[in-house]
Amino acid sequence: MLDIKKIRRQPDWFKEKLATRGTKPEEIDEVLDLDAKRRDLLQQTETMKAKRNAVSKQIGDAKRANKPADDIIAQMRDLGDQISKLDEQVEKVEEEFHDKMSRLPNVPHKDDPVSLTEEGAIELRKVGHIRDFDFEPKHHWDVGENLGILDFDRARKVSGARFVYYLGLGAQLERAVYNFMLDEHMKEGYTEVLPPYIVNAASMFGTGQFPKFKDGVYQVNGEDMTLIPTAEVPLTNYYRGEVIPEEELPVKVTALTPCFRSEAGAAGRDTRGLIRMHQFNKVEMVKYTKPEDSWKALDSMTANAENILKKLEIPYHVIRLTTGDMSFTASETRDLELWMPAQHKYREVSSCSNCLDFQARRMHTQYRGKDGKLHYVHTLNGSGLACGRTVAAILENNQNEDGSVTIPKVLVPYMHGVTKITKENAVPFRNKH
Known part of the structure; x- marks a missing residue:
């Protein structure tokens, strides 16, 4: 498995090196797109979870003060539903990202003879x-x-x-x-x-x-x-x-x-x-x-x-x-x-x-x-x-x-x-x- 951090930093270099092994440039682009989508969804999820924690604290404060909390509880349920949907999206994107990454071959040594066939060894x-x-x-x-x-x-x-x-x-x-x-x-x-x-x-x-x-x-x-x-x-x-x-x-x-x-x-x-x-x-x-x-x-x-x-x-x-x-x-x-x-x-x-x-x-x-x-x-x-x-x-x-x-x-x-x-x-x- 390659290091996704290095691919992010040098996408063109990886495209050039892996092309010598038959990997198409768009395969690298697909991996990077999924990586960006995955990280964006994870950030959204973390934001939602932080918001849910804050709402949960509000519910606790309302109960201790004997104040009605029905609206806050409804908001809590809505956040929970949104988080569940985001988690499902994250899981799906993670799976696709992992599959695409796992199909990229290793980077060849700089002195390996370049050929897509056995000719040139x-x-x-x-x-x-x-x-x-x-x-x-x-x-x-x-x-x-x-x-x-x-x-x-x-x-x-x-x-x-x-x-x-x-x-x-x-x-x-x-x-x-x-x-x-x-x-x-x-x-x-x-x-x-x-x-x-x-x-x-x-x-x-x-x-x-x-x-x-x-x-x-x-x-x-x-x-x-x-x-x-x-x-x-x-x-x-x-x-x-x-x-x-x-x-x-x-x-x-x-x-x-x-x-x-x-x-x-x-x-x-x-x-x-x-x-x-x-x-x-x-x-x-x-x-x-x-x-x-x-x-x-x-x-x-x-x-x-x-x-x-x-x-x-x-x-x-x-x-x-x-x-x-x-x-x-x-x-x-x-x-x-x-x-x-x-x-x-x-x-x-x-x-x-x-x-x-x-x-x-x-x-x-x-x-x-x-x-x-x-x-x-x-x-x-x-x-x-x-x-x-x-x-x-x-x-x-x-x-x-x-x-x-x-x-x-x-x-x-x-x-x-x-x-x-x-x-x-x-x-x-x-x-x-």
């Missing part, structure tokens, strides 16, 4: 050696299906499109991946959390998914409860409505959770494989910091995500997203994209974002500084990493001509010593004899 660095295959590399879904460790057909039968069964060493590989990720983040000082997977509407509002992106989630129990689209939601809302002791900052937490997304608008995109699923596992990182520390925190969070890919020896690059492509709540987003040899391109596996105080204002999450005043914290989030996409990259980058897949060295201990997935060892119940 800046490549910050490229890391790792892209393997030169002496055979035509297969797509990860072909590798996985040929080994028998990925079963999309039976998942479609049971649940529908964009679901998968992991089997045998495929399931073990995904488990190895997320356990390795969690261990690495804990080495960097993150506290592991096992959060709820279902959250209420207030939590979805707090991190910015509601009200604008309701069509992208799965809601249960009417409209109040939602399956989490990312662990960012329960992790960031942990301190919602609270004042964090300053000495506890920065807070760094990480969690593995399933994520559930309806993928609305994704028809025809990535219909095969592990890239765009309705249900997938992801390790998330979240930080709460003081304002002066958040940009360094973004650098370190990005490094934490990169550390995983470096140790897995998966080629990747880091890009700075455009103003129109980054998340609604972010002021800056850096994406890590890993190399997919069969597709001959990089695919996103992590987004690391600094949201400044945007989410904290929505959640009312603050800390008390040394000056004794309350300040909003800054929140950051990043994938550390999306597990299915990481598995997909391992299958493609580490495939062999005979169809087997070599396990990255750092994962061998998590695979109980298995160094290669073959048709013979992939799914034990299919290879009993």
Whole structure:
């Protein structure tokens, strides 16, 4: 949520900055008009209430003096009716104002590349050696299906499109991946959390998914409860409505959770494989910091995500997203994209974002500084990493001509010593004899 006081002071600046994110100038004007109307109604209400208090005193004085007070009581009732009507108007305008404000995105950083599409993102660095295959590399879904460790057909039968069964060493590989990720983040000082997977509407509002992106989630129990689209939601809302002791900052937490997304608008995109699923596992990182520390925190969070890919020896690059492509709540987003040899391109596996105080204002999450005043914290989030996409990259980058897949060295201990997935060892119940 943006600061309405700042919008009042610099409306043209906000119009210019938010236009780079697709916000129309009239949307700012609507917010300012509602704000002015809201403040005018509140002033009228306060004036009426002050008048009612004065009339109430007159009634008391008249009764103590044994004087008739019928006219004054009638005036009191009339004022009460006027106040009730004004209160109703205030409530209606407040609701509309809050809705309009909640749909304005965060202000982009001054150095973010300006574009309303993903075109124009800046490549910050490229890391790792892209393997030169002496055979035509297969797509990860072909590798996985040929080994028998990925079963999309039976998942479609049971649940529908964009679901998968992991089997045998495929399931073990995904488990190895997320356990390795969690261990690495804990080495960097993150506290592991096992959060709820279902959250209420207030939590979805707090991190910015509601009200604008309701069509992208799965809601249960009417409209109040939602399956989490990312662990960012329960992790960031942990301190919602609270004042964090300053000495506890920065807070760094990480969690593995399933994520559930309806993928609305994704028809025809990535219909095969592990890239765009309705249900997938992801390790998330979240930080709460003081304002002066958040940009360094973004650098370190990005490094934490990169550390995983470096140790897995998966080629990747880091890009700075455009103003129109980054998340609604972010002021800056850096994406890590890993190399997919069969597709001959990089695919996103992590987004690391600094949201400044945007989410904290929505959640009312603050800390008390040394000056004794309350300040909003800054929140950051990043994938550390999306597990299915990481598995997909391992299958493609580490495939062999005979169809087997070599396990990255750092994962061998998590695979109980298995160094290669073959048709013979992939799914034990299919290879009993």
